[in-house]
Amino acid sequence: xxxxxxxxxxxxxxxxxxxxxxxxxxxxxxxxxxxxxxxxxxxxxxxxxxxxxxxxxxxxxxxxxxxxxxxxxxxxxxxxxxxxxxxxxxxxxxxxxxxxxxxxxxxxxxxxxxxxxxxxxxxxxxxxxxxxxxxxxxxxxxxxxxxxxxxxxxxxxxxxxxxxxxxxxxxxxxxxxxxxxxxxxxxxxxxxxxxxxxxxxxxxxxxxxxxxxxxxxxxxxxxxxxxxxxxxxxxxxxxxxxxxxxxxxxxxxxxxxxxxxxxxxxxxxxxxxxxxxxxxxxxxxxxxxxxx
Amino acid sequence: xxxxxxxxxxxxxxxxxxxxxxxxxxxxxxxxxxxxxxxxxxxxxxxxxxxxxxxxxxxxxxxxxxxxxxxxxxxxxxxxxxxxxxxxxxx
Numbered sequence: 001x002x003x004x005x006x007x008x009x010x011x012x013x014x015x016x017x018x019x020x021x022x023x024x025x026x027x028x029x030x031x032x033x034x035x036x037x038x039x040x041x042x043x044x045x046x047x048x049x050x051x052x053x054x055x056x057x058x059x060x061x062x063x064x065x066x067x068x069x070x071x072x073x074x075x076x077x078x079x080x081x082x083x084x085x086x087x088x089x090x091x092x093x094x095x096x097x098x099x100x101x102x103x104x105x106x107x108x109x110x111x112x113x114x115x116x117x118x119x120x121x122x123x124x125x126x127x128x129x130x131x132x133x134x135x136x137x138x139x140x141x142x143x144x145x146x147x148x149x150x151x152x153x154x155x156x157x158x159x160x161x162x163x164x165x166x167x168x169x170x171x172x173x174x175x176x177x178x179x180x181x182x183x184x185x186x187x188x189x190x191x192x193x194x195x196x197x198x199x200x201x202x203x204x205x206x207x208x209x210x211x212x213x214x215x216x217x218x219x220x221x222x223x224x225x226x227x228x229x230x231x232x233x234x235x236x237x238x239x240x241x242x243x244x245x246x247x248x249x250x251x252x253x254x255x256x257x258x259x260x261x262x263x264x265x266x267x268x269x270x271x272x273x274x275x276x277x278x279x280x281x282x283x284x285x286x287x288x289x290x291x292x
Numbered sequence: 293x294x295x296x297x298x299x300x301x302x303x304x305x306x307x308x309x310x311x312x313x314x315x316x317x318x319x320x321x322x323x324x325x326x327x328x329x330x331x332x333x334x335x336x337x338x339x340x341x342x343x344x345x346x347x348x349x350x351x352x353x354x355x356x357x358x359x360x361x362x363x364x365x366x367x368x369x370x371x372x373x374x375x376x377x378x379x380x381x382x383x
Binding site: 237238239245253254260261262265268 | 311
């Protein structure tokens with residue numbers, strides 16, 4: 001029986017992950033993941049991800065390619081179908097043609113694999129960008145969870161989420177609440193989970209260190225900038241389609257889409273979703289509190 | 293796009309009914325393009341569900357007239373408008 005030379009346990013939102021390797025390597029995590037590491041094995045139900053050092057050439061093919069992500073000239077990742085799952089090929093963010101990890105994920109299994117190249121000191125960083133966020137995304141597709149571009153604020157006992165298109169003011173809104181003594185769960189991306197008919201918002205590993213935070217979510221606001229503050233509660237298909245538009249999703253697999261639709265539908269049935277037109281000033285706090 | 297062609301492409305959408313309305317999200321070989329997400333009102337939802345690979349345009353229009361107690365002209369306008377939007381989305 002192989003000896004486990006390295007094991008790391010992570011807890012992100014409601015998702016528990018065990019990273020391990022049979023090989024004589026050091027398993028590392030990037031700075032954003034460090035505070036999500038659990039140092040004792042107190043997890044009884046986790047996703048088991050085996051880390052295998054170096055990437056065999058034969059795995060680098062892109063047969064059955066279903067998706068290519070790139071940012072202009074920079075390749076980010078490819079997704080290929082494989083029997084019972086997907087192969088994700090993640091490229092080095094600084095050297096576009098260099099593959100830094102290949103993951104094999106199986107939605108119906110809790111055992112996944114990541115092949116990764118090593119640093120010169122034999123350290124593996126299997127969740128380095130973009131693989132970390134991708135693994136988190138795929139884990140949400142098999143859990144009662146969804147990721148959304150948003151900021152989350154705790155105002156006393158009340159949790160509010162602000163979402164909208166890039167540049168609309170999600171971070172600014174979080175800043176306004178923070179300046180007024182409230183707590184930000186995160187100002188860019190949140191994981192939402194549902195448990196016992198309650199919705200919880202969690203921060204997830206970013207590119208900087210931050211301790212894990214979570215709070216019950218009580219209302220969602222979809223932002224747009226206007227000359228005067230306005231608020232309108234959304235209903236039915238409009239509420240669901242508009243909220244879904246800001247959720248992080250890959251649409252090449254129908255089961256993912258159905259999962260996201262169900263999650264948003266369940267959220268809609270539990271808490272109000274508002275369209276909030278706002279001016280960038282601190283009286284928006286009083287406006288929101290007085291119009292709920 | 294014919295009714296049969298639309299029927300054959302229905303499986304390429306994830307749908308969720310909410311009240312009398314429906315949200316339709318297309319399956320694509322890319323990250324979901326939310327500009328293509330589609331919401332359907334009660335009449336459109338009824339027409340969508342009536343496209344079963346067998347029902348003809350006349351059968352669907354007659355059903356719409358009966359179900360919503362509207363005249364043929366209104367039903368035909370709703371039908372044509374919905375199928376045009378659907379055809380664009382499925383193209």
